[in-house]
Amino acid sequence: MQRVPAIELSHVSKTFQLNDGRNILALDDISLAIREGEFVALLGPSGCGKSTILRLIAALATPSAGQIRVEGVAPAELSRAHRLGVAFQDAALLPWLSIAANISLPFRLAGYPVDQARVDDLIRRVGLADFAHARPSQLSGGMRQRAAIARALVLSPEVLLLDEPFGALDAVTRRSMNLELMRLWSAQQITTLLITHDVAEALFLADRIIVLRPRPGRIAHEVDVPFPRPRDAAIMRTEQFHSMADTLTNMLADGFDEQA
Amino acid sequence: MQRVPAIELSHVSKTFQLNDGRNILALDDISLAIREGEFVALLGPSGCGKSTILRLIAALATPSAGQIRVEGVAPAELSRAHRLGVAFQDAALLPWLSIAANISLPFRLAGYPVDQARVDDLIRRVGLADFAHARPSQLSGGMRQRAAIARALVLSPEVLLLDEPFGALDAVTRRSMNLELMRLWSAQQITTLLITHDVAEALFLADRIIVLRPRPGRIAHEVDVPFPRPRDAAIMRTEQFHSMADTLTNMLADGFDEQA
Amino acid sequence: AETPSLPVVRLKLGWIANVQYAGEWIALDHGFFRNQGLDVTWTAGGPNAPDPAVMLAAGRADLSYMSWLPFLDAVARGNDLVILGTEMPRNPLGVISLPAHPVRVPRDLLGLRILAQGINETTSINAVLAIAGLPQKWTFVPAGFSPDPLLDGQGDAFVGFDTNQKLTLEMMGLKQDRDFIFTNFADLGFVTPAALLVTTRAYLAQNRPRVVAFLRGLIQGWTFNETDPAVAARLVVEKYGEDYGFDLDQQILQNRSQIPFTHYRGMPSRPLLSLDRDMMAGPMYAAARAAGRTALPDIDRIADFTVVPEAFKGI
Amino acid sequence: MKYVTRFRAAITATVGFAIVLVLWQVIGSTKLLGPTFPPLSSVIASLTVPYRRHLYIRASLATLSTAAWGYGIGQAGGLATALLGHLLPFCRAGLDRLASVIHAIPMIALGPLFMAVLSPAWAGTAIAAIGVFFVSYIAGCTAIESAAPTHRDLFQIFGASPLRRLWLLDVPSALPALVTGLRQAVPVAFLGTILGEWFGSAHGLGLLILSAMENFQIALLWSTVILCCGLSLVIFVLLGYVERIVGRHYR
């Protein structure tokens, strides 16, 4: 008997209306199942509907057609139970709270007592220990993004959705954040969906990579990542890693050419 | 007799005050000279002061100590003479102007007649020909960034400052923009300072790469890039390129480890 | 445009442009002023308008209507003003009270809660008590234009006009002496005319013929008014006060009820507009002293009793 | 879908209005607030009687023209002063204080004074202008500084002269806040005009309110108040549309 997938999209479409009345088919007949504890990365050219998929799973939007289930229930149930963690591409920190207060916000929203030790631990892990009491406006772009990642993780969610969370980070910080995320994920096996522009990042972190193609947004390819876990940075220097990265880049470029 | 450097920072420091009263030394005793027509890339971990250096050179901030000269004069002179081009990390387009009008804005600001041929050429080069009359809000993030780059270049500035201009682009679009920038730069040899997170991008474009390390922001390494010009995408597949990329990544990682 | 060369006389009314100025409206409409060779212009007053004395002092009016006590105050502040006559020798202001606490003599005011609109009304009460040698024992309850707080029991008496609030009550269906009592201030011992016609001494000295001519036209107007109270009311509603949205019936009623106040009581032969020297020297000065005005100027310094008779001679 | 929600909002707003009106009728006809608060029906009756039509039109036109002059003069003065403060930053603090002091001069003192030294026709205009001046100065100052910091950086980098910056950046980005200020000043202009009319004007809705009160014409009083609110509301709502359009364009 197969277990229920943690996240399941069946024949999901999403249409947007532009204000001149035209309809845009952002997603067209997407079917996708993510197992519990699986790490899936979503790749695709700009504007192909990646963020839209994430917003549908987070119940921030409703599909125009098709159905979405998260752990067998409607997606809104999950956030209502405080079992969802999300980091958006822009950090969306509250400007009047300090970094520490922003990171402990999910505790307050859930009505749980704030686990200060966990908050401090996460602040340290994302390298912001010195800035716990600074305001978001006093941080650089990359620092703000790291705070948003810490906030997504602080409640130990069962499902984690990350929308290009490392976009504003330099390569090294990015890799170290990748490693940190890998460590946290290994300890808990959170079901994770990661949107990224970085092929290497996707290969390093994910169990499975889904490549979207644009206009309308459709699944172009699915690639299983064969590297055994636990992984460390060394795999990124292997021949297989490089060749897979090239393959994926070509897949993306195909999508791009079709678009142009 | 040596010629005057195009950009010269001597013993520049910059201190910020956090709201808990603590001072942050964002830049500490930075000395740096950029020759006329040189392309320098700035690498460094998040929060090490890259954007701050750029803002100092653009006269958007004043150093707490030290001196900055651009072509022998104070940096503010340069922008006053309309000889500076800048692209920020966020596109900063005027929302009420069309893309074409945004790109021709520097002409109007300088009081020059608009060179429509040049504007059209640049719009074409950054791949926005179909969107010349669209408004910024109708473009995706990546498209907006490309418009900002075109705007920075439109006056054929003598000094070009780019703050992570390709950050919101997917890998494929990014490479094609790199090639376009290379072509434009080769034709005019503008003195350029590029902030980037992408080591390969820095190696492909720059004559010299400066690696910063954080807390306080200091110059950690300077690396001359040996690849002969004109370069094409093929050099990115050479052994030397890969090994230099690894070296630079390690240099960055050093800085990061010190930080942590 | 037809008579551009006529000399202009600027009149400042003491109140809004209602039927209270019936004589003026008739004189304007029937050309009584024009026949006298005058072009009379006017500006209305109102509850919040600057005092006529201010307009005289600022040189924005030549003639104006004033009350007795403010007139004295303005003179005391160094304005050389002269009273020429009075439109209403009998003041319609009085006290409206309910049968439960009827006010007929000054003593009845003691201990009452009295609804009044402003300083003019409260001064009158205080003067009545002072003249009667009684203590100032009453409570001021601020009120507005309408007498219905009296009916609500918010006060025991209401200071109002015979020609206005009393009519309002009657239009509500109440009857005088059965449902309410109205006692004029003159009957309580406080005698002042209501509308004194005032100018500056300088203007009178330089333009005496003009002033006389004005008075002639005005007297003709008031005389005409007595023949048909509806004429002036209609002029107010349809022409001069058309922007006030007056009710014609109410204006006719008010005009009819105000006509007796333009005559001296018991002296029907006294000409219209004339100021009685004895009344001024006697009750009016007494009232001023009772209201706390000291160092009153000599009567001939502030009044000219010859202008109105001169005007009458020419009619 | 957008249209559906907008339609629903309009319907519910109408229902909201209707409830308010019904409440008025009920309170008025039960005399819950005394004889000074008449039922809506008698107010409407008084508003629609034919013989008063000309009166209402005349009064409205008089008030509108006074208010319009005051509004125009006040806006021009306020915006010019705000611009002056923007161009000459060293006078800014002084102008701030001057504006707040002018705003603080009580209208009850100014009204009679203007009446005596200006003419009755200009007193209302002057009072309205002073009120509008302050609102438009404050709105102008906020608006002219609402350009995004990154855009300001951009203009500095491209070496824009102060005048070009004003014309190409400060003014366009000020427009939305400016229109908001234009809108907020409308009731202020009406208020100033009506107060001015109380201090001895010979026309206008303010005069009508006053005289209706003095003569206990309660229905006339309320219908004038309604007329006054209606006029102000119409302009307010029209400017609300302009505000929305400008906001969409410049944000």
Place this chain on the structure above:
Amino acid sequence: MKRFLACWWGPCLLLLAWQVGVQASGVNQIVMPHPMAVIMDIASNPLVYGRAAARTLLVAVPGLTAGLAMGGMLALLCQFSAVMEYLLTPLAMMLSSIPVVAIIPVLSRLFGYHMTTLVVIVAIICFLPAFVYMHAGLRSVPAGSLDVFSVFGASARMRLLLLRLPASVPSCMTALRIAAPTAILASLTAEYLMQTGGLGALFRITTAEFRSERAFGCSLVAMVLSVCCFFVALHAERAVTRRWQ
């Protein structure tokens, strides 16, 4: 002194213009008194002015507080229920387009010529900016923050307490800045029209008695109070806004 002049040259010029204007035109002092006479009157009768000013403040401060509280509460109600929103928004729009001071006589007739009526009037006048700005402020949440609250499963209460209320603080301060000086001036006008004590009534009485220096003195005191309120509120607003960016 130099710094004082740099900030206050405007009002000083105004005062100078007044003095010169009165002197040059030679108008009677019942039209316009000399500024020196006014200042002397204030200086020699501090008790008279103090008592009247205290009464005015006694109207203005409770009125301001009540108005701000009411406006804030109703704006909150609008957050909670769509029905309230649709009922209140047109009402508020209607009210905000009405020159409320213009119907003071009507209101005083409705509620009686008491101190409470004065407070009610001031409260109505202050209610409007509070409602409008709070209403806008409760909506001006930072971009993306509503999504954040939604994915972390915040309850409506949490959304209000931790997001909307803090986000509305700057707007709240703006409302205060606009309402505070207006409260003083509105109570002055209401006292004048209703003649119920305070600076406004003193103004009316003294005007009627042609004691223009006392009347102008009342205006001057009210002006100073109002300007003080404005600047106190302005500084509070600036301090808060800086923190909120």
